Amino acid sequence: MDWESKHWESLLAVANRKYKLNEVSPDDQLSQSDGGIGNTDGNNRDNISKDEIRGPDNSSPRVTSLREKIKNDLSHFKSTLAWWRQKADDLESEVRSMMMLAPHDTLEDKLRDVELEISSLKLNLAAPHNLSKAKSSTPGLSKVGVDAKSNQMLEKLQDGFEKMSASPTIQGVQQLYNRLDEEYKNCLLCLTAFPENAIIKKRVLINWWVGEGLLVVTDPKGSMAVEKAAEKIFKELGEKGFIMLVHKKGKRRSPVPDSCQLHPFMRRVLITLAKKAKFFDLDLQGNATPDYSQCTRACLVEGGQLSRPSTVSEGRKLKTLFNMNEQFLDLKLDFFISCKVLQLGRWMVSADHNIDVDDAPSLLRGMGTMKRLRYLSLQGVTKIGKLPASICDLYNLTILDLGACQSLETLPREIGSLKKLTYLDFSECYMISRMPKSLKNLQQLQVLKGFVLYQDGKKKDKSENREEACTLSDLASMKKLWKLSLRLDKADDLEDEHIKDLSQLPELTSLMITWIQATKQPSSSDRGAGRKSKRRKESSKEPKKPENSLSGGEPFPGKLTKLDLRGYPRPSMPKWLTHSEVKVLEKLYIRGGNLANLNRDSHSDSLWSVKILRLKFLANCEIEWLDLRHHFPSLVYLEKFHCPKLKLFPCDGYGIWMNPNAKEEG
Template sequence: MSTRALVTTSFESPYVSLDLLSYLKSRQVTSFQIFNEVIMPDFLHQMSELKQLVEGSSSSGSSGSSSSSSTANNGDDTIVEEDSYLQMMFEEIQNDLIYIKKACVKFKQWEEDQVNVSMKGLVFRALDDAFKQRTGSRDRREETSYIRDKLVKTHHLVSMLKKSLHSSPPLSSGNLKSQSLQRAKHSMIRWELNLHGRSVYLPTKLQEIEAESSTFKAIEAESSTFKEIEAAYNGLDVTLKLCFLCFSVFPENAVIKKKVLVHWWVGEGFIDTLGTSGKTAEDTANQFFNDFIEKGLIKPVYKKRRPSADSCSMEPSVRYATIKLAKRAGFFSFDSNGNPTEDFTCSRRACLVKTEEGSSVHELPYRLEQEKVQSIINVNELNLDFRPEWFSKMKYVAVLQLGRWESSAKHLIQVEDSEFLKGLKNMRHLRYLSLRGVSRITELPASICKLSNLRILNLNGCVDLEQLPQGIGSLKNLTHLDMYECYLISHMPKGLALLSQLRVLKGFVIGEPRPGGNYCKLADLSGLENLRKLSIHVDKTSDAAKRELFSLAEFKKLQSLSISWSRLYDTRAKFKLRSLSISWSRLYDTPKNPLMMAPVPVPLVKLPLVKLNLHYFPGSNIPDWLMRWELNNLKKLYIRGGSLSNLCHGKEDNWAVKMVRLKFLEKLQMDWRKLQELFPSLTYLEIDKCPKLSFIPCDENGVWKKAD
């Protein structure tokens, strides 16, 4: 029987049992793939339903009439004790199943007949239970008796299977140890911190939950190093402690973008500047980073000789100490090697980590109390084999970082399709959703528009995404929307103009107008008073692009602007290459013959831009819509690729910027003297592959810095 045939089965259907029975009658050995992907999920589904049945029975038993006789009351006490016993049995079965699941990773095939017989017995048990559940209703005592009988038999079968595995080829107890089982043996005192209306749980006392590995013993040997880190950590306030412990999940020597941490902190509720004026989440986070740097907990990572750093890293010794602190605090669960795990029993945070022992993506659904998880962080999983039902119970998730956190696009993450996103509809507490770099997502379901608390939606690098849902305007609390490098999107939904809290918008598309005009235009965004950072992707083959870009003069509070030009994906027609060069010249170049078109005096528009980034501009001169801006506040100018041959701007033909980066400009021609005249306030210059720039005193990395 093929695996594909079994995957479509479910014990919920009475017709499927014939396939399973025929499979059981065959003499083929049960493969791990069938057991892990088919038998175990359906069996856990049965266990989940049974647990709900017990909990429902408990609540109904405890709410009996006050006029019941003493005999009835004694009977209710017996039922309560029975329910407690059943709950304990549930926990033991769950721990055994986790052990079994991890043990399965160690085997390539079943070699012991005893294990195979035990496994088939488990399938028979699940089949029998599925049919019995469809029988007539039972009273309270019959229900309890039925559940007890079912659990006793199941417990016996699971114990046999566990014993068979344990007596098979030797397993590493360190790798197969169930952390949830160990935690059950220790008491823990936790306190609740309320941050911006959201509860954050942080244990304050936790006994050691497992033997320390050699790595952590080495850290303990270097007691002075650990004590220094611990002292610095103890000197932080509560919010800073929580933010700092997030560093513990990243690999050794990892370079981490600050933006990744900022979004995570916003999702957790550690930072929330929604509704405040002036101060952004990034402003608050920068203060945190500075505190960590001053205390020696992290170090900034500079690219080339740039004056500021947008990434950071952590020394190995500091990282090991951080893991120990996070482990002690119960902020995350770690295995004996210091790797974060999917176990959210105590921390309410799960990590998706690929290790030699297996994939945590397959471990997560085996947790029977999925409703407790609040944060899921993808550390290094590249294949997210999710099913929609896995997310349906996760009603309290606030952080869902499924995409990549690495800067390199080489870390491509794959999913089967977009179906799993439908399971997000119940996540009304979700604040941060990252699908960065996840391929095969062609569309976002309409149900995602019901995530009323969503603050950050990161779709950067979703190369297969074709459109956004029309109802996106209902995400009233959205502050960050990143659609950069979503190359198949050709138009924006009208609802974008309704996102009144939006502060960062990346990947806005200006394409060829469509009949009816039912899409968002650039001018529609000028009413977003909180918008500070805007990134635009312009179809350079469209005559409408020039007219749309003129509306940028209406963005009176915009501080950072990035524009890139390229051909947009269009399924309706092929591009007409013959008229392409004519279109570029007409759109972007200033007429050289004044008799053909006399210039019309237009007053300059003051814009508060601090940073301007131009990518692959197709014209040879600075465009006239940009010439009309007065940019006295501009500090950074980055130009990458394109056909620019000169950078003259405004009446005085110079810029007030201090930082300039010029890359891949083959036609740009000037010497060092002319460049200094254009940028009299220049303090930092970076040049890469600009062959016609001559006599520029840059170092071997193409960098020039003004001497202090």
């Protein structure tokens, strides 16, 4: 038996001796029933009063809650180990049957398939991500939980990895890799550029794959074709054991994974394959470098310097430039005219990671020569106040990510000339007050994030506004748009014409609306104006218009499956947000604002189709658990955070409730 097999077997044996494995249903361990009292948020003080009943041993409610949580976590751990034991027994039985019944001419191939499956499973045995206990030392990066003995073995493995290529486990991984399609191989090798234990957002990888042309979708039908193709790749790579799919926020896990991670052992194997394929230049520790002399990709790293090409042909070699951890950009990009992927912004999960640039105009001018550029990311780059018109000459640009460029004030007037754009993100660019009118010319756009609803699309003063702002009605030409996020800079709700405009987008399935001023503290002048406005309203004899009324009865987008409301200023739900208007809505997220009640329909038959419900920072929201379950009968997953009036919810210590009678999605 090889040393890797002994290692994995010893881990299981130690766990088996330490815990007596019981045959417990995973659903019983991972979920809680509708009844009972549980800790609803991470902060117990907001949810458990001193007057509540103490535990049977006279312990305080907080101690009882913490003890129950530990008990549930240990039960989950034991049920996971039980699953592995059952899997080993099943495979052993399968091999035994093969030896007795399988024809001799096919026996070897069948046994080889079992061997490859076992090799894949072994890679996930030591550190499944949902049992990880290690904490990240770097924002956005998280550690894979392994014991000290495992760490020592991994260090030895890294030191002499080339000498151990004959290991059955490594050979098994290489055989699995060789069976992948070329498209899947290249997509997988992109992950080797990231630091060890890095958690990588799916969106970052999808944009990279599309930019390089590794992910090509020719299907003209369906605006989400790229998303579906990418999910297929993630699913297959996860099932084969190459990657670990990571759920949002670790222990506060989402039912749908939005990130992925490479196990350190798998990363070392893939690094060897990446070197052979000349995919990246990697140093002895397996980290990507700025060197592109032997490959077509380079990574910006802290302390490293991207070399200036000595000839034009040398500059044309570089196809991808990815900023891995460099926080100060000082680049001359004029020479890299063949570059397709330029990821200068942040990729880390943490929003605290910002990137500085000393000479933003010079940097941006250099991008104007990259006529083959398909993916440009400046996410989180500071000191960019304005984009030059030359950016609009990048006629091959497909993805433009300007998210969280906090100094950005204006978008180029000619942005509509980027006819191939399918993904445009300028969310969290709060200095931008209006959208260029030419935005409506982007008819291939599928994702638009950060659209500003400026003064309801009306101009204040024609003399001050030479260029009319793009309105919501102008987006009707975007027949492929499936994801849209809006920003309202005042505490008004969507009006009838806005609902009508949204209904003109046939493919719209995901909508986010953010109210900015609703979450800000009013100044003294604002408060005075508010009092005057209130007096005027009270003195008015005109009848009040019903709140959020839809006088024309305009239908809300019928395909909408996800709705995210942030900073909603009203105490009651919008008029257009009823179960009858959004019949196929599956995901409802409400974050911040003044919402006091979730259900504005008084009828007992108002049943929502929502499966995933997230409630965060709702100080005024109050609803009984049984009422919520009645109106949301299809609920599979509930997350609540800092909602002090939502008490007696059977959530765990992280504010999560999962329906024990429903299969977990994702």
